[in-house]
Amino acid sequence: MAHEAAHDHHDDHHHAPQGFFQRWVMSTNHKDIGTLYLIFSLTMFFIGGSFAMVIRAELFKPGLQLVQPYFFNEMTTMHALVMIFGAIMPSFVGLGNWMIPLMIGAPDMALPRMNNLSFWILPFAFALLLSTLFLPGGGPAGGWTMYPPLSLQSGSLAYAVFAIHLMGISSIMGAINIIATILNMRAPGMDLLKMPVFVWSWLITAFLLIAVMPVLAGAVTMLLTDKYFGTSFFNPHGGGDPVLYQHVFWFFGHPEVYIMILPAFGIISEIIPTFARKPIFGYRAMVYAIACIAFLSFIVWAHHMFAVGMPVGADIFFMYATMLIAVPTGVKVFNWVATMWGGSMTFETPMLFAIAFVILFTIGGFSGLMLALVPADFQYHDTYFVVAHFHYVLVTGAAFAIMAATYYWLPKWTGHMYSEFWGKVHFWCSVVFVNVLFFPQHFLGLAGMPRRIPDYNVAFADFNMISSIGGFLFGASQLIFLGVIVHCAFFSKKKATDRVWEGARGLEWTLPSPPPHHSFTVPPVVHDEELAHGHVSD
Amino acid sequence: MTSGSIRTDAPRTHRGRTAGIRRIVAASLALVLALGAGLAQADPHPWQLNMTRGSTTWSGEAYFLNNVALGVCVVIGVLVFGAMFIAMFRFRKSRGAVAEKWSHNTTVEIIWTAIPVIILVVLAWMSTGGLVSFANTTGAQMTVKVTGYQWKWRYDYVDYLGKPVSKVDYMSKLDALSDKTRQLDSGMDPYAVKTGDENTYLLNVDKPLVLPIHTKIRFVITSDDVIHSWWVPEFGWKMDAIPGIVNTAWTNISKPGTYRGQCAELCGQDHGFMPIVVKAVSPEDFAKWLAAQQQANAPAAPAPAASAAAPATAQVAPAGSGEHG
Numbered sequence: 107m108a109h110e111a112a113h114d115h116h117d118d119h120h121h122a123p124q125g126f127f128q129r130w131v132m133s134t135n136h137k138d139i140g141t142l143y144l145i146f147s148l149t150m151f152f153i154g155g156s157f158a159m160v161i162r163a164e165l166f167k168p169g170l171q172l173v174q175p176y177f178f179n180e181m182t183t184m185h186a187l188v189m190i191f192g193a194i195m196p197s198f199v200g201l202g203n204w205m206i207p208l209m210i211g212a213p214d215m216a217l218p219r220m221n222n223l224s225f226w227i228l229p230f231a232f233a234l235l236l237s238t239l240f241l242p243g244g245g246p247a248g249g250w251t252m253y254p255p256l257s258l259q260s261g262s263l264a265y266a267v268f269a270i271h272l273m274g275i276s277s278i279m280g281a282i283n284i285i286a287t288i289l290n291m292r293a294p295g296m297d298l299l300k301m302p303v304f305v306w307s308w309l310i311t312a313f314l315l316i317a318v319m320p321v322l323a324g325a326v327t328m329l330l331t332d333k334y335f336g337t338s339f340f341n342p343h344g345g346g347d348p349v350l351y352q353h354v355f356w357f358f359g360h361p362e363v364y365i366m367i368l369p370a371f372g373i374i375s376e377i378i379p380t381f382a383r384k385p386i387f388g389y390r391a392m393v394y395a396i397a398c399i400a401f402l403s404f405i406v407w408a409h410h411m412f413a414v415g416m417p418v419g420a421d422i423f424f425m426y427a428t429m430l431i432a433v434p435t436g437v438k439v440f441n442w443v444a445t446m447w448g449g450s451m452t453f454e455t456p457m458l459f460a461i462a463f464v465i466l467f468t469i470g471g472f473s474g475l476m477l478a479l480v481p482a483d484f485q486y487h488d489t490y491f492v493v494a495h496f497h498y499v500l501v502t503g504a505a506f507a508i509m510a511a512t513y514y515w516l517p518k519w520t521g522h523m524y525s526e527f528w529g530k531v532h533f534w535c536s537v538v539f540v541n542v543l544f545f546p547q548h549f550l551g552l553a554g555m556p557r558r559i560p561d562y563n564v565a566f567a568d569f570n571m572i573s574s575i576g577g578f579l580f581g582a583s584q585l586i587f588l589g590v591i592v593h594c595a596f597f598s599k600k601k602a603t604d605r606v607w608e609g610a611r612g613l614e615w616t617l618p619s620p621p622p623h624h625s626f627t628v629p630p631v632v633h634d635e636e637l638a639h640g641h642v643s644d
Numbered sequence: 645m646t647s648g649s650i651r652t653d654a655p656r657t658h659r660g661r662t663a664g665i666r667r668i669v670a671a672s673l674a675l676v677l678a679l680g681a682g683l684a685q686a687d688p689h690p691w692q693l694n695m696t697r698g699s700t701t702w703s704g705e706a707y708f709l710n711n712v713a714l715g716v717c718v719v720i721g722v723l724v725f726g727a728m729f730i731a732m733f734r735f736r737k738s739r740g741a742v743a744e745k746w747s748h749n750t751t752v753e754i755i756w757t758a759i760p761v762i763i764l765v766v767l768a769w770m771s772t773g774g775l776v777s778f779a780n781t782t783g784a785q786m787t788v789k790v791t792g793y794q795w796k797w798r799y800d801y802v803d804y805l806g807k808p809v810s811k812v813d814y815m816s817k818l819d820a821l822s823d824k825t826r827q828l829d830s831g832m833d834p835y836a837v838k839t840g841d842e843n844t845y846l847l848n849v850d851k852p853l854v855l856p857i858h859t860k861i862r863f864v865i866t867s868d869d870v871i872h873s874w875w876v877p878e879f880g881w882k883m884d885a886i887p888g889i890v891n892t893a894w895t896n897i898s899k900p901g902t903y904r905g906q907c908a909e910l911c912g913q914d915h916g917f918m919p920i921v922v923k924a925v926s927p928e929d930f931a932k933w934l935a936a937q938q939q940a941n942a943p944a945a946p947a948p949a950a951s952a953a954a955p956a957t958a959q960v961a962p963a964g965s966g967e968h969g
């Protein structure tokens with residue numbers, strides 16, 4: 107395999123195109139497009155993060171000091187839309203773009219031109235969405251869920267809907283590309299059940315995306331026609347039903363939640379075996395658990411709606427189905443722990459983030475289980491308890507996994523080692539401050555503080571101040587992350603080896619660091635011992 | 645923890661003859677308990693850590709489930725995270741640990757799939773009981789219609805003890821002092837907004853909803869514009885107020901008091917400023933209050949326009965009743 111890589115390396119026409127415009131805007135190369143996705147999502151992470159800073163600053167103490175309530179609502183709405191559709195999802199697509207061809211021994215993505223298009227839609231979609239903040243009537247402020255009738259009061263609804271349509275098109279094209287690549291472009295010998303768990307997680311996620319993004323598009327299109335074309339899908343005055351929107355939205359929304367976490371499961375399943383120097387425990391169980399969670403995600407949507415007054419039978423069904431998800435999720439957590447057990451562990455930055463992921467994501471899972479219990483959810487629903495829950499799952503879950511993946515593969519991408527010292531500083535700052543930020547929000551919710559309010563009674567003051575301090579420091583810590591990446595890409599003197607990590611297994615590590623512009627133009631020979639993560643002997 | 649006033653219904657019986665030291669022990673115990681079990685007390689208070697037990701016959705269901713689920717999660721968390729930390733300590737390369745080769749163990753996989761299933765079945769069984777009792781709104785002795793507006797609540801007393809109540813209806817909105825204080829750059833201090841010695845910033849209204857205790861009260865909840873959610877934490881539930889839909893819920897308050905809550909569904913710019921205040925009084929006081937209200941409203945010439953369409957009987961039209969006025 108090494109000689110094939112070397113062959114690539116010496117092949118002149120495999121070098122990247124010279125012109126900046128041609129290389130980055132016209133690119134059909136999975137590595138360059140992956141890089142574009144990752145840079146884009148990092149940018150959105152900071153934009154969405156700055157909205158969060160506004161929110162935490164206003165909530166620093168009781169009384170309104172900084173912004174008007176309507177602008178506060180724009181901030182909560184935009185923070186969610188930017189983080190979900192701009193930061194988390196594109197970063198997973200970027201990681202998939204970079205790594206899936208390298209992991210399965212493919213020369214590129216199956217549909218390279220569509221790959222270019224699906225990326226270049228995104229900057230326009232977000233320019234459109236963010237431009238609404240500067241419109242006379244302001245941006246969307248009805249929450250990222252856009253429940254009617256409230257969302258229909260917004261003057262910028264059409265902009266938001268069009269932006270969402272564009273993001274949806276981009277996601278669907280990305281998903282088609284990933285499925286086509288995984289099903290058709292694997293190197294000979296790379297059987298489905300030999301694929302790395304990360305590849306599996308993306309295959310399943312891509313099917314989820316194709317299944318639910320059109321549902322979201324349908325929901326927001328109905329909003330659009332209700333507002334501008336006189337339809338009454340959700341308008342009670344015309345015989346419509348506002349709750350129908352919530353059912354349609356969450357039929358998209360719950361799988362969407364797993365779209366943002368399944369690839370994270372895949373990443374963690376790569377990193378822990380590498381640094382434990384031991385094969386993943388229960389490979390098949392890991393794959394089946396992901397598939398099982400994906401299936402269940404389609405039959406639990408109404409657990410977001412226990413307060414809308416559903417029939418008791420529906421409440422019971424959705425409660426039981428939701429609780430079932432704890433089983434495959436538990437299996438995954440136990441398997442990660444079992445992978446560590448009996449290993450030979452070292453704790454480089456990717457491993458630290460992966461371990462933090464397992465613990466803190468599990469805490470988010472615990473609060474998720476509590477939220478599933480309907481009578482208790484009557485209290486939790488729409489409070490800061492829910493805010494704490496989904497930030498544990500999305501920040502210390504999805505975002506931590508993305509950070510872990512960045513540290514894990516950055517030496518492979520750039521050919522240089524990042525600064526382990528500053529990586530660890532970033533980790534420890536992040537893991538401490540993220541808990542200062544979000545843990546007190548459990549208490550606020552339990553004490554009765556509703557979410558999405560710009561001001562509150564003084565009883566909530568202490569924990570809000572602690573949470574805000576944690577928020578500012580967590581936000582500032584991410585500048586270290588940016589610094590580490592820039593340093594690694596442009597200034598690091600330390601060359602990365604091909605393997606990078608002692609315990610790393612998989613085809614991507616047989617290539618040079620950085621890999622040549624075009625890799626695996628000749629399919630590699632797959633040796634089972636090279637596939638420790640994905641290899642099943644029993 | 646703050647003043648003793650918040651602990652009125654805690655372990656009162658054991659208090660009387662305790663010595664100073666025991667009181668300190670009790671206080672620190674209370675703090676510890678507050679983490680896991682929480683103290684039964686009304687309204688949010690600084691440093692509150694857990695859900696309120698509530699003040700109705702049903703509210704304990706939510707509280708009990710919350711505590712049981714929290715306990716289960718803490719135990720599982722201690723076991724799983726404990727195993728992780730042991731692994732991180734024992735199986736470090738720096739301690740000379742050599743990686744083993746196994747990647748499979750059917751027995752433990754079956755065990756750690758089965759045990760969560762058993763725990764979940766128990767939790768599901770417990771939740772179902774509470775849910776079914778909440779869904780049973782039959783046998784109510786009183787009906788109140790709640791309507792959400794941007795950004796205030798309207799209360800219509802529909803019937804009481806089998807008799808229709810006419811013309812007792814009013815709007816309830818954020819009190820004037822909170823409203824002045826909450827304006828951007830008002831220069832006013834939220835800590836100075838008090839009712840008695842309780843801070844009621846953003847949790848006080850001009851006219852509270854008055855309800856009798858020891859009475860099964862049925863709420864019919866709807867909205868006139870966007871979706872709101874009517875939530876008094878002491879009652880143990882919230883219910884969305886949705887235009888075009890009438891939701892029902894019930895409560896049976898156990899003790900007199902003032903119970904505060906807020907709109908819990910984002911409803912526009914002043915979503916954070918439409919609190920709910922319930923004043924729970926004895927049935928006798930309630931009957932007097934209701935009579936006084938009826939007298940004040942009924943004989944006086946025509947009722948105000950806004951209340952003209954209020955339902956006059958116990959029969960609430962299920963659809964469209966949120967759209968009148």
Ligand SMILES: [Cu+2]
Nearest residue numbers: 872907911918
């Ligand atoms: Cu409201």
